[in-house]
Amino acid sequence: MDLSFNPEEVAFREEVRTFFRESLDPVVRKKLQEGHHTSKDDLVNWQRTLNKKGWAVPHWPTEYGGTGWSAAKQYIFLEELQKTPAPPPLPFGVNMVGPVIYTFGNEQQKKHFLPRIANMDDWWCQGFSEPGSGSDLASLKTTAKKKGDTWIVNGQKTWTTLAQHADWIFCLCRTDPDAKKQSGISFILIDMKSKGITVRPIQTIDGGVEVNEVFFDDVVVPAENIVGEENKGWDYAKFLLGNERVNIARVGMSKERIRRIKELAGMVMSGDKPLIEDPQFRQKLAATEIELKALELTQMRVVAAEGKHGKGKPDPASSILKIKGSEIQQTLTELLLEVTGPFALPFAPEGDGRNEEGDWASPIAPGYFNYRKVSIYGGSNEIQRNIIAKAVLGL
Amino acid sequence: MDFDLSEEQRLLKDSVDGLLKASYDFETRKKYRAEKGGWSKDVWGKFAEQGLLGLPFSEDDGGFGAGPIETMIVMEALGRNLVVEPYLDTVVLGGGVLRRASAEQRAAHLPGIIDGSKTMAFAQVERDSRYDLGDIKTSAKKSGAGYTLSGEKFVVGHGDTADTLIVTARTAGGQRDAKGVGVFLVPANAKGVDIHGYETQDGSRAADIKLNNVEVGADAVIGDADNGLSLVNQVADDARIALCAEAVGAMEEALKVSVEYIKERKQFGVAIGSFQALQHRAADMFTALETARSMSFLASMASSFTDLDERAKTVAAAKVQIGRSARFVGQGGVQLHGGVGVTMEYRIGHYFKRLTMIEQQFGDADFHLRRVAQAGGITE
Numbered sequence: 221m222d223l224s225f226n227p228e229e230v231a232f233r234e235e236v237r238t239f240f241r242e243s244l245d246p247v248v249r250k251k252l253q254e255g256h257h258t259s260k261d262d263l264v265n266w267q268r269t270l271n272k273k274g275w276a277v278p279h280w281p282t283e284y285g286g287t288g289w290s291a292a293k294q295y296i297f298l299e300e301l302q303k304t305p306a307p308p309p310l311p312f313g314v315n316m317v318g319p320v321i322y323t324f325g326n327e328q329q330k331k332h333f334l335p336r337i338a339n340m341d342d343w344w345c346q347g348f349s350e351p352g353s354g355s356d357l358a359s360l361k362t363t364a365k366k367k368g369d370t371w372i373v374n375g376q377k378t379w380t381t382l383a384q385h386a387d388w389i390f391c392l393c394r395t396d397p398d399a400k401k402q403s404g405i406s407f408i409l410i411d412m413k414s415k416g417i418t419v420r421p422i423q424t425i426d427g428g429v430e431v432n433e434v435f436f437d438d439v440v441v442p443a444e445n446i447v448g449e450e451n452k453g454w455d456y457a458k459f460l461l462g463n464e465r466v467n468i469a470r471v472g473m474s475k476e477r478i479r480r481i482k483e484l485a486g487m488v489m490s491g492d493k494p495l496i497e498d499p500q501f502r503q504k505l506a507a508t509e510i511e512l513k514a515l516e517l518t519q520m521r522v523v524a525a526e527g528k529h530g531k532g533k534p535d536p537a538s539s540i541l542k543i544k545g546s547e548i549q550q551t552l553t554e555l556l557l558e559v560t561g562p563f564a565l566p567f568a569p570e571g572d573g574r575n576e577e578g579d580w581a582s583p584i585a586p587g588y589f590n591y592r593k594v595s596i597y598g599g600s601n602e603i604q605r606n607i608i609a610k611a612v613l614g615l
Numbered sequence: 616m617d618f619d620l621s622e623e624q625r626l627l628k629d630s631v632d633g634l635l636k637a638s639y640d641f642e643t644r645k646k647y648r649a650e651k652g653g654w655s656k657d658v659w660g661k662f663a664e665q666g667l668l669g670l671p672f673s674e675d676d677g678g679f680g681a682g683p684i685e686t687m688i689v690m691e692a693l694g695r696n697l698v699v700e701p702y703l704d705t706v707v708l709g710g711g712v713l714r715r716a717s718a719e720q721r722a723a724h725l726p727g728i729i730d731g732s733k734t735m736a737f738a739q740v741e742r743d744s745r746y747d748l749g750d751i752k753t754s755a756k757k758s759g760a761g762y763t764l765s766g767e768k769f770v771v772g773h774g775d776t777a778d779t780l781i782v783t784a785r786t787a788g789g790q791r792d793a794k795g796v797g798v799f800l801v802p803a804n805a806k807g808v809d810i811h812g813y814e815t816q817d818g819s820r821a822a823d824i825k826l827n828n829v830e831v832g833a834d835a836v837i838g839d840a841d842n843g844l845s846l847v848n849q850v851a852d853d854a855r856i857a858l859c860a861e862a863v864g865a866m867e868e869a870l871k872v873s874v875e876y877i878k879e880r881k882q883f884g885v886a887i888g889s890f891q892a893l894q895h896r897a898a899d900m901f902t903a904l905e906t907a908r909s910m911s912f913l914a915s916m917a918s919s920f921t922d923l924d925e926r927a928k929t930v931a932a933a934k935v936q937i938g939r940s941a942r943f944v945g946q947g948g949v950q951l952h953g954g955v956g957v958t959m960e961y962r963i964g965h966y967f968k969r970l971t972m973i974e975q976q977f978g979d980a981d982f983h984l985r986r987v988a989q990a991g992g993i994t995e
Contacts, residue, residue, distance in 0.1 A: 221619065221620060221621070223618070224916070226616075229616070499988065502988040505992060506984055506993070507935070509932075509993050510935050510987060511906070513932060514907070514936050515909075520616060544902065605898035610894075612898075612901060613874050614874070615893075
């Protein structure tokens with residue numbers, strides 16, 4: 221048992237950190253530090269920088285562009301990325317549809333889509349949730365009917381993150397209306413420029429637009445756009461959601477937030493002292509730091525087990541990472557909110573962060589509002605508790 | 616980065632688990648507690664035979680030269696089985712002081728610990744000291760070549776059966792000064808030592824001890840008689856690390872028996888474990904256990920840190936997590952059991968009590984949280 225990183229891993233951390241700090245546009249870094257939204261170009265440019273370096277999709281198999289790094293190095297890479305902070309890779313391509321395509325897709329799909337995902341030539345979005353199908357995802361109603369060598373897709377998806385930028389959407393569609401819930405679903409790739417697709421933005425409580433409704437009205441999709449076998453889509457979706465949980469702890473990002481809280485609380489006065497010297501505030505922050513440390517080590521345990529015993533089924537204990545990771549992220553946005561004091565109130569429509577030198581407070585309350593989402597998405601924390609109860613405790 | 620036990624460590628774990636499985640079921644534990652002194656000499660002898668009592672001492676001192684992970688393995692097993700024998704007091708605390716003592720002192724005391732013939736107790740708590748290790752009124756006055764000790768110590772774990780007491784006493788300075796703290800070896804049968812033993816809430820033993828002008832020789836002083844606080848801090852951290860592991864073992868078992876219970880207990884015609892309200896409580900207990908386990912690992916790793924401030928801060932952080940998790944798992948376990956959870960008859964109540972008392976030993980969560988906060992947090 222040894223919780224420390226070996227010299228090679230320590231050197232690797234330094235290499236990654238230096239590369240991130242030197243090659244990321246400082247303006248983008250500042251936007252992320254201060255909690256402003258990043259633009260589509262910010263994300264695309266960064267993904268291409270990583271791709272040029274050969275680091276676009278480190279966790280993929282090497283034949284599709286992966287780096288072959290150990291589990292520990294993958295972990296270091298992600299942590300440093302979040303700590304920089306650099307734009308996190310858009311998960312819908314590299315973490316979701318990419319692995320589904322290289323695991324279950326055909327040769328032509330792999331050849332066409334995988335390099336384009338790595339270089340972000342295509343912006344992907346996720347067509348899973350529907351208005352009537354949230355946690356009970358398998359109750360989804362969007363249909364795809366065979367007609368000649370095409371699918372005709374009808375229905376509605378919702379909570380579709382950044383669909384406004386998307387070139388492609390991967391959709392779960394019901395292809396056998398008579399089959400039992402889970403067994404009549406297929407995994408279909410749809411070009412967002414297809415006729416009959418309408419994207420309607422949903423404004424979230426922070427005033428931002430990151431999620432959308434997507435309507436499908438007799439959308440014609442080539443038959444070859446199905447991934448894997450017809451009616452097996454639920455298996456691929458489960459595989460995809462399992463991958464999602466492992467990266468969801470966001471330890472590096474929370475570390476960066478803690479740094480930011482300390483920085484701001486060192487600047488904001490409370491009585492005759494900076495807020496950071498208020499014992500009550502400090503203890504609240506320290507308590508969260510301890511929880512984060514426990515989460516980090518728990519994540520390392522999951523990563524180490526994966527490195528040792530191979531990537532099999534996702535460890536059901538990784539539900540802990542989702543629950544604690546989201547709770548800590550929320551607590552940190554809460555502490556940031558407390559730092560702002562009365563300056564939480566003014567509502568400033570989101571700028572690009574370039575000319576807002578003095579306005580550090582305006583993105584904080586929206587960030588707090590927005591982050592209520594993290595205990596809801598990716599399988600709500602209540603669903604994660606169900607998973608632990610059933611898969612770990614056998615209840 | 617590797618969280619797996621080595622082959623030797625796995626063997627150690629199997630042998631401790633095997634020993635306790637064979638000799639420490641719930642009913643037998645009651646018999647041990649009823650023995651003279653409140654614990655089993657027989658079990659202690661088996662610990663000695665298996666080498667558990669010599670684990671952390673160097674091979675030169677007759678021990679096995681094992682590291683903190685081995686102690687963690689043993690403490691987890693003791694926690695799982697609610698062992699009442701004086702392992703923490705003798706091997707971790709007494710042994711912790713002696714490991715840092717002179718060659719003569721080690722030679723005089725370690726063989727008796729390792730072969731199981733002698734036990735020790737750490738007399739540190741005072742009426743007003745609460746968790747402050749440097750808050751000491753007990754005095755040590757120079758007398759000839761040695762010292763005269765006077766004062767009162769409280770809640771000394773297994774103080775009523777120990778052969779040797781390790782006493783913290785003030786050689787100089789005011790009640791809370793960092794300087795002027797000495798650490799002394801005092802035979803329990805020395806003249807002027809008045810020991811009042813009693814049962815503790817969790818089924819173990821402790822004692823209040825009066826020291827009435829107790830004379831000790833110069834060889835009783837461990838290290839520097841005026842600068843012993845750092846030694847006390849280090850040994851207290853050893854104990855905290857061990858308590859973290861013990862708590863993890865106790866939580867693991869508390870969760871296990873609670874989950875077993877709700878799978879069997881039927882109400883409304885079904886096992887109550889099929890109810891989501893109870894499932895979510897159990898799932899949260901699992902999360903509390905695993906985050907505590909992670910911090911216990913970290914604390915055990917920190918045991919080898921050479922930077923003592925970093926060591927202390929890391930251990931404090933672990934004790935915060937363990938305190939919070941232990942409270943949640945202990946209370947939750949009783950709640951899942953319903954009425955039988957508050958009876959002596961069921962095991963869960965005993966886990967709950969031990970977990971509760973661990974929180975009261977060597978600093979509770981609030982105490983350690985303050986220390987972490989004052990140190991500026993633990994995020995690098």
